[in-house]
Amino acid sequence: MDTLFTNAISKRKNLLTSQTDALRLFDGIGDGIEDIFLETFADHWVISTRENNLPRDIEMHLKSSGKTVYWKHLNQHQKDNPAHLCGPPLDQPFIAKESGVNYRISFQSGYSQGIFLDQRHNRIRVRKAVKPGDTILNTFAYTGAFSVCAALAGATTTTLDLSQPYLDWAKQNMQQNDIDHTQHYFCKGDTFHWLKRFAKQGRKFNGIILDPPTFSRDDKGKVFRVETHYDQLIALAAACIAPDGWILASTNCRKLTSYDFNLLVKRGLASYKSITELDMPEEYTGESYLKSLWISL
Numbered sequence: 001m002d003t004l005f006t007n008a009i010s011k012r013k014n015l016l017t018s019q020t021d022a023l024r025l026f027d028g029i030g031d032g033i034e035d036i037f038l039e040t041f042a043d044h045w046v047i048s049t050r051e052n053n054l055p056r057d058i059e060m061h062l063k064s065s066g067k068t069v070y071w072k073h074l075n076q077h078q079k080d081n082p083a084h085l086c087g088p089p090l091d092q093p094f095i096a097k098e099s100g101v102n103y104r105i106s107f108q109s110g111y112s113q114g115i116f117l118d119q120r121h122n123r124i125r126v127r128k129a130v131k132p133g134d135t136i137l138n139t140f141a142y143t144g145a146f147s148v149c150a151a152l153a154g155a156t157t158t159t160l161d162l163s164q165p166y167l168d169w170a171k172q173n174m175q176q177n178d179i180d181h182t183q184h185y186f187c188k189g190d191t192f193h194w195l196k197r198f199a200k201q202g203r204k205f206n207g208i209i210l211d212p213p214t215f216s217r218d219d220k221g222k223v224f225r226v227e228t229h230y231d232q233l234i235a236l237a238a239a240c241i242a243p244d245g246w247i248l249a250s251t252n253c254r255k256l257t258s259y260d261f262n263l264l265v266k267r268g269l270a271s272y273k274s275i276t277e278l279d280m281p282e283e284y285t286g287e288s289y290l291k292s293l294w295i296s297l
């Protein structure tokens with residue numbers, strides 16, 4: 001087991017640079033142990049397991065690493081923080097870097113730590129696709145990581161999420177990268193509601209990012225399920241795209257195959273120029289669960 005961890009980490013050594021210190025270090029079965037995942041955030045580790053108990057040999061390995069390690073149970077309640085396992089506790093948020101961009105990380109803000117590391121390549125793609133002066137809408141934005149990348153490329157961004165604390169976090173992420181958040185827009189509320197509203201107002205964006213949770217309930221109790229509602233989401237987003245614009249459509253829904261996700265997305269589009277399937281970052285050696293499509297309209 002020690003060797004599996006050491007090998008996995010050493011395989012990823014060239015991805016850990018002065019520009020990137022947030023990364024998946026161990027990816028379950030892809031690195032030899034099913035349902036065990038290890039992520040680093042500025043040299044602080046989070047180990048995730050599906051089982052309620054952490055195997056003894058893994059616990060011993062982590063405790064001898066000299067790192068601060070927190071443990072996340074993957075089936076736990078969304079509001080639970082990861083549990084402190086060893087090393088000096090991290091009671092305050094801190095900064096981690098990815099591709100030269102600063103992100104505020106917290107081990108005290110519930111199930112997720114502030115950035116979804118599996119979207120690393122997509123954040124780079126957004127940053128490359130954006131032209132100065134573009135308008136970009138980041139829906140289901142969480143802490144606004146995509147907005148930060150678009151803003152750094154010169155876009156005026158609109159960051160949309162149901163949660164005010166996440167919108168505030170997105171503003172802090174902008175500040176951490178010397179972006180004046182007062183020059184950008186932040187919308188609290190349901191993505192479906194806002195997309196309809198933007199369409200009615202004739203508001204258009206050069207790019208829209210769609211990365212919804214698999215299941216959600218908006219503030220009025222309306223349910224969204226990726227498997228049944230993604231085509232409607234695409235149709236609403238497409239109605240708000242400026243000529244020659246694009247949509248980045250993602251889902252981590254394990255029930256949907258890439259083929260079915262493609263079909264669902266196409267069902268929502270009256271027309272498109274091209275659809276390109278995007279791969280996951282190379283350190284995700286296990287299940288390829290994140291499906292992403294780049295849609296040129």
Ligand SMILES: C[S@@+](CC[C@H](N)C(=O)[O-])C[C@H]1O[C@@H](n2cnc3c(N)ncnc32)[C@H](O)[C@@H]1O
Nearest residue numbers: 140141142161162163189190191211213216218
């Ligand atoms: C999976 S996270 C999105 C991750 C984000 N795209 C990223 O890469 O950082 C889901 C986010 O969607 C938000 N959310 C859930 N349902 C929503 C809805 N109906 N409208 C807007 N935001 C919603 C949640 O508050 C949460 O921040």
